[in-house]
């Protein structure tokens with residue numbers, strides 16, 4: 001945690017999502033600083049239309065899978081919808097379960113209204129990452145996944161959210177789909193690192209969803225950068241396998257054995 005705090009103003013923080021053992025090993029080998037086991041897993045892995053159906057059981061399964069990779073990067077587990085809003089007791093119990101599953105910190109969506117939750121978690125010894133700007137878990141309330149911070153009073157609310165979260169004790173803040181100048185102002189104002197997604201270059205770090213980066217999501221958000229078309233690579237590899245099974249080219253002699261009786 002201290003390492004992440006120390007990076008502010010010195011070195012940009014690279015965070016990416018991973019949801020299982022294999023992808024955690026891969027992103028860790030690539031040198032990311034933070035692995036986020038995001039509730040985006042509900043959309044990109046489980047095919048839901050939003051993150052709202054994601055439960056604690058789902059998050060526990062994915063956090064424990066990532067933790068078994070024993071990554072060098074910090075593992076942050078997302079608190080899913082309704083796992084922390086109901087009461088501070090629920091928040092501590094559910095965050096504690098994520099920690100017991102292997103998370104080293106948790107992420108909570110929301111601003112000033114989540115101060116009590118953040119304080120309760122920090123009091124319990126659980127490091128917390130805040131998440132302001134666009135909060136996908138509040139999409140029903142805010143009218144979808146729209147840009148944030150375009151005008152007042154929303155600009156000031158985002159700044160106030162960041163200040164309150166810092167006061168409550170978060171060790172970093174994700175700023176999602178927010179005007180770059182607002183994210184820049186937040187980054188200047190708070191002493192903890194800001195990690196942006198779709199909020200411009202002035203933050204202390206960036207986060208993307210792994211499946212967007214790899215070209216595996218059908219409709220990536222406009223702010224995502226696709227670094228490789230892994231979908232085509234996978235489809236053509238599996239196509240080749242199907243062809244070889246059909247033609248009999250697979251399995252070849254090195255892929256099977258006979259009993260001693262036939263030698």
Ligand code: KIV
Nearest residue numbers: 017038039040174207
């Ligand atoms: O769930 C997630 O992947 C996230 C990132 C988009 C920040 O919260």
